[in-house]
Amino acid sequence: MHNYHTEDEPILLREYGRSLQDLVKHIKTIEDRDKRTQQAHAWVTLVKQLIPQPTAKDVQEADVKIWDDLYMLAGYDLDIDSPYPMPDPAKVGRKPQPVPYNDSKVMFRHYGKGVEQLISQVNEAETPEEYLVALVSVARLMKNFYTTWNKDQVEADTILGHIEQIGKQPIRPGIAAFIKQEQLLEITIKDPSVKYSQPAQPTGKTTNKTFKRQYRNYKNKNK
Known part of the structure; x- marks a missing residue:
């Protein structure tokens, strides 16, 4: 059970919530600069999946805002390679409060507390299709964290x-088998502006609908 009110630091940007804020704190603790950069790009990719994105003509502006917000959540103290320069705190309307790293025990250090909270949110999904989309997004992020931290390939069974x-709690019936059959954790994409691989995320209504349709077809075949 999570304690969100009295002992935790305040949420700096409510549109991101505590889980994404905690992931930023975790990224700041990564000593290797290349690893830290890779996880920052993975964080931005995850945000694009979890938070509704604007129309195509506003994509670049929204992209800049996400990177600016990443720096803000990090207290403007994040040494990474990014496609946009760190904003000048003096020119930004929102100033963050100092955020100490939460030293509470986590089960897997390379995932951090934020991933644990994201998994809790995944488990609250109401429909199997919504659960699948959320689970794959978080699992891909975890795979990226795992391979960056351990420098080893990892099987879907391990992440799941x-x-x-x-x-x-166990993954809901039929979901794990579908993920492994379709190799949904094996896909990666490449951002041409940087040298770092990012976990592919289902983006936009069309892709999410495709995920859901594929899963419904899978269930029908395996009744």
Whole structure:
């Protein structure tokens, strides 16, 4: 059970919530600059999946805002390679409060507290299709964290097993088999503006609908 009110630091930007804020704190603790940069790009990719994005003509402006918000959540103290320069805090209307790193025990250090909270949110999804889309997004992020931290390839079974351990409940029936059959954790994309691989995320209504349709077809075939 999470304690959100009295002991935790305040949420700096409510549109991101505590989970994404905690992920930024976790990224700041990564000593290797290349690893830290890779996880920052993964964070931006995850934000684009979890938060509704604007129309195509406003994409670049929204992209800049996400990177600016990343720097803000990091207290303007984040040494990474990014497609946009760090904004000048003096020119930004919103100033963050100092955020100490939460040293509370986490099950897997390379995932951080934020991932644990994201998994808790995944488990609250109402429909199997919504659960699938959310689970794949978080699992891909976890795979990226795992391979960056350990420099080893990791099987889907391992990531899904970690999700079950962290969430303290099994993955819903049929979901794990579908993820492995369709190899949904094996896909990566490349941002041409940087040298770092990012976890591919289902983006936009069209892709999410495709995910859901594929899963419904899978369930019908395996009844």
